[in-house]
Amino acid sequence: MSDHIIKYRSLIIIGALLITVLAGLLIPRLEINSNLDKYVPDHLENKAYLRELNSIFGSTEMILVMLHDGDLVNAAALKRLSALADDLADLEGITRCISPFDAKEISYDDGFMLMDPLFEEESLDTYNYESLKPRIAANQMASRFFSEDFTLASIILSKDTDAPESIIEDIQEVIAQHPGDEEVLIGGLPYIRYSISGNIKSDMLVLVPLALVLMVSMLYFFFREWRGVLMPFSVVAMSIIFSFGIMALLGWQISLMSILMPIMLIAIANNYGIHMIALYQELARSPEPMSMIAICKRIYKDLRRPIIITGLTTIAGVLGLLTHSMIPAAQLGVITSVGIAFALILSLWFVPAMLSYFKVKARTASDKPKKTALADRWLERFSRWVSYHPKYTVGISVLIAVLGTMGVFLVKVDTNIEGYFLGKSEVRRSTELINNQFGGAQFISVLFEGDVLQPDILRRMEYYEEEIRKQPAVGNVNSPVTLVKELSKGFYTPDEEGYNQIPETADEAYQFIEIFAMGGNEDAVEQFIDYNYEYARIMISLKDGSNSAGKNLLKTLKEMTKDDPNVRFITGTALTKIEFADLVVNGQIKSLIFAMIMIFLIISFIFRSPKAGILSSVPLSIAIIVLFGLMGILGISLDIATALLSSIMIGIGVDYTIHFLWRFKTERARGMEHKEAASITLRTTGRGIFFNAVSVIIGFLALSLSYFAPMRYFSALIVISITICLISALVLVPAIVILTKPKFLDK
């Protein structure tokens, strides 16, 4: 086969480049999808309930447009707010727009019921604003639009579920048409998703090239020749382009998880080329001079099997993601596997074909010390220490694993997308303002079914409302009770029984609402009671959007309403992430088990021994335990990015282990003793493993500049992961083989 590679080298190079270019041409077709809900399978409970809730009440997705200034209760600010509300209401994709101008002040005076708007645009110049503030604060329909200190005023928009996220651009355009002194902020989950989409693009465009540049720099630093950089870089770049092309061809969308695909390929696809270059340099430096053609043939011959084996095991590890219920995670597994397979083929054929066109670099007197001094000196010392202290090595590893196990139980899961943004970004600021001043933009609804205006049901709702308000994570609570009590003020005087109270009969409640709705207030009514008054809901906003807060509240709500025959279900966008978190954890466990089993089987088969499978799995297991242990101890949550760490870790870790075992076996076949074989392996193959790991670690540091918090954590964790994999392959595995002297390595 190696002869064929040399014979058809031009064809191989042209073919590989052509495939890459064709795949590259498909990339512009790719679309970005940042909607968390779309990652959740349709059959899951909350998603199904949410769909039903939306069919009853319309979209539950809210966008807040907020004015922010020292004091917003003045003519200029309110005029601007009114103009914004008018134009935002007309936007296509906005199903409902409510603002302070929809608030009514209902009262009873001198025989007349007054149901006046609290603000009227045409009268804004005439108000005494200081006396208006207490009236706003006392009016539940108005106060929800203002912060307590009146430094924030809001317009609440309901977004059509099917409207694209680009509706945010239309909103921004409307805001630009109404300039003013006040700062305007946009908030809510649709805005967060829109921002994620935009930042996925910028992350992709900035971080992936940066990672490649860093990786290239490190490769040059290690190999000190451009061909040593060009080959692994070409393999990585071409496999990334190929994978994105296939993704476009299959019509799959880019999600936040997709950012990890090129990163994984940088980490994994890099591996094969590096080992080839390391061997090329080793052969080029050998006492017997070799031609480049001979070196290429030898590289292919020596590395074909370990590269195929590492490729297959890595693919098996990454395909573990197929067990994820999250569609993008499964897609990531498939696409990354395709990329690895392409990188495997490129490494075996394209790299020797390309390399064969170069000449063997002429050696100089000073060449050898420059190239080998740093890495080899350390590897020499290191290999000696490992070879002579295997028991210590295994003992320390076991101790670390035990400590790590304790940390695993501390791992928290958090899939709240509000936490994706860091620092003083506008998204972060608006999210904090909404959570702190408006009670949050994530909602949970308790749906009631039946004759929902019956006084006993309304009283139960009132009781639930009071109890829910006591929960620390809760921002606002609203229900038909709030509405009918407010409406009662227009029918009863303050001294009458019935004023600010739940009506005595369902008919009375019905008629209050009917009269109110007939005045064009359907939107205010339909937030809580459906079109034909068959369903009602309590709407709860969360000022703490974390998973644990949502989970605690859900537990309380379920406990409180478990015997209520009229409570149909509890659902909401705030609960989606909880189901999502469960998916993340389940997916993590399933993919880990799948990957470990597959790797065990493949390695057992290749080395014809189950002991080989166990030997490869032990260091991986310890590495995974240490990783999750550290996450638990450091308080880093498992999220959609960090949940994929173990797959990457397995993909990389198993490669390092196999490369070590393969060379060790070769050295044993040459008659070396175990310690000697381990020492030689560490100084030769270990060099490639070390270069690979360090270049990948440096490449991944680019992610620390990501816009997204999970990516930054991912960056830190991947550095830890690869370091653990490196230590496992270069310390633990040699120690185990020296101690156990497995027979499968002697065959």
Place this chain on the structure above:
Amino acid sequence: MTILSSYKQIRSILILLLIALNLPGLAQDDPKAIFTRALDQMMTDQMELSMDIATTDDRGRVKEKAYDILMKKFGEVEKTRMVMQKPERAKGIKVVITSTPGETGVIEVFTPANGKTRKMKATPANMDQVGSNLILSSLTSLVREGLSYGMGGMQEVDGKNCYSLEISDHSGSNGMNGKFLVEEGTYHLVRIELFNDKGASSSITKLSNFKTIAGTNGKIQAMKIDTEDLDDNSQTRMQVTHIAHRPDLKEEDFLIQESTE
């Protein structure tokens, strides 16, 4: 859409009727004359009607209502009484609007569930509260001040040849811009298309099943009125189930039920 759209439909008819009352007859080739003739033959005053209204919202949900309505002018004072008949829980809700030229009128609302009557001043805002701000004074005065008329040629509607009249008014706060289609020969107003301030079609109303009202010297009424609101994608189907000429209506007929206060 809820009861508001129903009132809007009712008031649309009433507007047209009141416009007709205030316009003199003119030549047939004049759009104003055609419009006037079309409205002049419709039932406007001293009448009693019952109607069923089914509103379908943009998600296909249907809400059914029924009303009994009385209308009469007592000198300069215009009175309208609407009583809800359906749904059952709203049965008996009454709204009486009294409007006197030059004065702020009064809206009275009676809710049978608590026996309470509440009065509101018929300010434009409060007229909006009961969806009736265009019913009486504003539109009639609008007509008196004049509309702009244009002839848009002939157009076929359901196989009938119709005059296409372009009528607009921008004199008051309730601006209107619409295309009115009047059937050639019968002068039945069969279709009204209204446009928003950006010139886009905002609603289409189709009138059909015209009936001559006994004792009115040939006055007619469309018994079926279907409206499609293009802004919110809702549809309203109105069926006049009963209409009668009631010259005998007295002021007492417009009294709201006594409050329990």
